[in-house]
Amino acid sequence: MYRSHILVCAGTNCHSGKSDKFIEYLDEKLLEHKLNEEVKVVKTGCFGLCAFGPVVVVYPEGIFYQMVDQAGIERIFAEHVLKGRIVDDLVYEESKKHGVIEPFEQTDFFRKQVRVALHNCGVIDPEDINEYIAVDGYQALAKVLTTMTPQQVIDEIKASGLRGRGGAGFPTGLKWSFAAAEPAGKKYICCNADEGDPGAFMDRSVLEGDPHVLIEAMAIAAYAVGADEGYKYVRAEYPLAVQRFQKALDDARAMGFLGENILGTGFSFDMHVKLGAGAFVCGEETALLTSIEGNRGEPRPRPPFPAVKGLFGKPTVLNNVETLANIPRIIMEGADWFAGMGTETSKGTKVFALGGNIVNVGLVEVPMGITLREIVEEIGGGIPSGKKFKAAQTGGPSGGCIPAKLLDTGIDYESLAQVGSMMGSGGLIVMDEDSCMVDIAKFYLDFTVDESCGKCAPCRIGTKQLLEILEKITQGQGVMEDLDTLKTLSTHIMENSLCALGQTAPNPVASTLEYFWDEYVEHVVNKKCPAGMCKDLLTYTILPDKCIGCTICARVCPVNAISGKVKEIHTIDEKCIKCGVCVDKCKFDAIIKV
């Protein structure tokens, strides 16, 4: 028994802040002070509050330290660990709000969250299989193999109401039943850990924070549908996740949770890791399977669906990381428990990667049905620097921008689709008044044009045309007819593309046109960008009453566009390339963009 645990987050965010060094330091110091039998350092996955990382939590008190650096960890050790004195100035601000230091579970950020898929993230050491086993890990697999028939497993998942978390929301139990119904023979289970939405990191956090839950879930799925081999397709850009997952596989194999005759039940299952190579379309199920086969990851028409004819032509179940992370809990707690959370059509919880212009950037898991407003204002802590909320973007390049007037929309598959966005895989980017909606639409289209695989014309050519029109508008060359063209072209692309990449690619344009029409008109008619983002519509000027003629701006300007004598007011001419260097360097706030 340890009297105290120190949890150090080693997710990607905190890892980038050198949190691995803290662990080494603490272990060394504990040994030096002969406290290594009393205090245990645990290297965990993501706590979720990435904005305040690197994060360290000390138990039993539950004190949450934020933005810890080397000096900070030394103070935490010397004060808190050795003397029991809390290092007040490093404590997460929010937990001090009510005059006393509260355990972090009671802060606004954590209070409304319900952790099912992220149950073990930030709690156990992902590299230690024994810690997973200590929190009942692999019990669900044992239960399934020894007390349930494959049909009972499928029925349980069906009854839970779980729907796919990869974006489309297809009922998971139903998907499994299709593959199970295929004649016995070679079948595959695949896990989609491609996480293509730029600005989302939910799946990464599960892979890094709780890799065993995925192995367990895939083995359960394999048992349910009669598969004996699995693939996990993961982005090569996630080296930490790949490395942790690989270790988890080795450990699971050594302990007999993978391989031949698992737990002596006669059931066999093993799996491989395949690295993706950075192509958004490979997140789409048929493209992903073609990519595992070693080809260009181009989608193919469905039917046949992968459940019938998938990887190497065999029946295949493909599930998203978060979908799978729910499975062992459903088996252990029961379908009713899971179905008790959420709304009529969307059960359970959803993980979101909360990013952009929001105070609590990080990873959150909320019950379905919670409103966007609760996520943004309460859990997210609102918008920093007193700026105004402008839009929330869900669904990544396939989703839309939701304006302030719709903040009370509840989070479920149907409601989000109704307001022109979609659930997507869980990216939730908040934008403040400084974001230009035309520019954001252009940003996403630029992404889809880059990522379109080129197989079908509506997507390949259509998205390119959308982008060109948006570029025209942001450069001040737009005419009102362009806005109509954007609309009709969008509809055409949605209706005629081969796969969901193209079918959903116009969503960012359609939703911004709908909710931010005036902003488009402002660009087209008045040639102004109200948010001050579109460079071609801005000019930099020097305020005569603030300029003291220090000459700094003239010296830093890379194109010599600024002239003026010492101690005289400077001016900017048309050579200006609007790079903004002068604004950064001016000590008198004398340069503005209008």
Place this chain on the structure above:
Amino acid sequence: MENSKTKNPFQGTKEQENELMKLIEANKNEPGALMPLLQGAQDIYGYLPIEVQTMIAKGLDKPLEEVYGVVTFYSQFSLNPKGKYKVSVCLGTACYVKAAGEIFERLERLLGIKGGECTEDGLYSLDACRCVGACGLAPVVLVNEDVYGRIGPEDIDEIMAKYKE
């Protein structure tokens, strides 16, 4: 943009070639061998010039077009060599709404190259990448293994000053 034709001549060594041949030998009968092979070859050479692709095509007995088709499909594969300092700017959404676009432009100007290119002295290469999964630190710039987060365009000069020669 990432895959524009390279200006830098191929300078592969015999050792690299031997290593590649070994890799081909070990993988060639696996189903779906091409992708892991290309990933391995890129680890050996740092990039995948047409010379390397030709060796792989021969080794797997596949047409060069097919290999080239796969290489140019995936953004991880590069036809250009990388600099001694690999600068990547995250242009994922979370970073983009925090002025990552401006940071990228500043770097293009500072280094005198476009995204996907490498400076002629081989010192710097510049790439845009999509979400490195550290959105909590947005905007994020990577120089080799070093991560710089929560920065602004004005910090670029100071950061790059650390990487000389």
